[in-house]
Amino acid sequence: MAPARLKLCVVGAGAIGTALAVRLASGGHEVAVLARGARQTFIATHGLTLRDGDRDFAFRPALADLADLSPYDLVIVAVKAGALPARLAPAMRPDALLMPAINGLPWWYALGERAPLGDRPLAAVDPDGALLPLFAPQRLIGCVVYSRVTMLGSGHVIVSGRQELQLGAVGGAPPLATLATQFSDAGIAVRVEPDIRRAVWRKLIRNAATNVVTALTGATLEQLGHDAETIRLVTDIALEVSNLAARVGRAVDPEIDELLAVLRSAGPFATSMLQDVRHGREPELGAIAQAPLELAELVGQPMPTLRAVATLLRLHVRAR
Numbered sequence: 640m641a642p643a644r645l646k647l648c649v650v651g652a653g654a655i656g657t658a659l660a661v662r663l664a665s666g667g668h669e670v671a672v673l674a675r676g677a678r679q680t681f682i683a684t685h686g687l688t689l690r691d692g693d694r695d696f697a698f699r700p701a702l703a704d705l706a707d708l709s710p711y712d713l714v715i716v717a718v719k720a721g722a723l724p725a726r727l728a729p730a731m732r733p734d735a736l737l738m739p740a741i742n743g744l745p746w747w748y749a750l751g752e753r754a755p756l757g758d759r760p761l762a763a764v765d766p767d768g769a770l771l772p773l774f775a776p777q778r779l780i781g782c783v784v785y786s787r788v789t790m791l792g793s794g795h796v797i798v799s800g801r802q803e804l805q806l807g808a809v810g811g812a813p814p815l816a817t818l819a820t821q822f823s824d825a826g827i828a829v830r831v832e833p834d835i836r837r838a839v840w841r842k843l844i845r846n847a848a849t850n851v852v853t854a855l856t857g858a859t860l861e862q863l864g865h866d867a868e869t870i871r872l873v874t875d876i877a878l879e880v881s882n883l884a885a886r887v888g889r890a891v892d893p894e895i896d897e898l899l900a901v902l903r904s905a906g907p908f909a910t911s912m913l914q915d916v917r918h919g920r921e922p923e924l925g926a927i928a929q930a931p932l933e934l935a936e937l938v939g940q941p942m943p944t945l946r947a948v949a950t951l952l953r954l955h956v957r958a959r
Contacts, residue, residue, distance in 0.1 A: 652850035656717030666825025743926025754849035776810020781835030807835025840884035864902025
């Protein structure tokens with residue numbers, strides 16, 4: 640028997656949110672989108688469009704109301720604003736699931752976690768410690784996104800590489816197998832992770848090593864992979880993040896050779912942080928650089944290379 644149709648809301652209609660919303664709608668699920676400002680107006684007029692490989696998709700979604708998210712069984716957050724879940728919580732049903740599809744160390748990371756965090760919030764992603772009490776771990780689905788998507792000025796989203804979600808329980812036992820089937824049937828590759836926090840570290844190693852450097856230099860992934868001195872810098876950051884993961888009990892292989900192979904074959908792809916800088920948006924430094932640096936200070940783990948590059952990028956953004 641096929642799993643029941645999902646009734647869900649995707650919060651944020653940037654590149655990732657659009658790709659998820661359009662694909663899930665094409666799979667027969669009931670999808671609404673929560674967007675703001677000019678993007679909301681654009682969607683109301685033109686809908687959403689996506690090119691994935693040689694296939695084109697178009698979808699005109701219902702527009703959700705932030706004041707009332709009670710119709711939805713699942714809310715997927717695909718925006719960077721860490722404070723947004725605080726506004727979502729009172730609008731959602733108490734039994735609805737929340738899936739933050741975000742990069743870096745997520746605000747929920749400390750929920751039910753052993754030392755050194757022990758339910759202590761990370762100020763870089765939860766400045767007032769307000770998010771952790773809002774959702775019981777049982778309502779949260781950890782999500783790590785591997786996706787090469789770009790939004791053009793026209794609002795059209797193009798998928799140019801690997802698309803995969805890694806899902807895992809933050810606490811409790813959410814229906815991961817059912818969700819994996821529903822997403823897979825809609826053309827979204829899914830892998831269920833037994834330890835979602837370890838999966839977070841695997842992705843963070845790549846994000847920290849590449850996003851921060853590309854945003855600072857303006858280089859594409861391909862350019863990083865073909866410059867010997869930059870490769871050394873990328874490698875140093877990857878090893879620093881890997882050592883921090885091991886220090887907090889989530890040892891992962893940094894897979895340096897695989898990372899460099901990905902860079903060399905990536906083509907002229909701009910990372911999400913580079914895209915942000917190019918368009919005058921605030922890059923995602925909090926979750927990708929500042930949160931791991933905050934955790935490193937807590938456990939006494941030196942991370943000089945990431946700290947230096949993140950400091951320069953922060954100054955670069957302010958100067959612009």
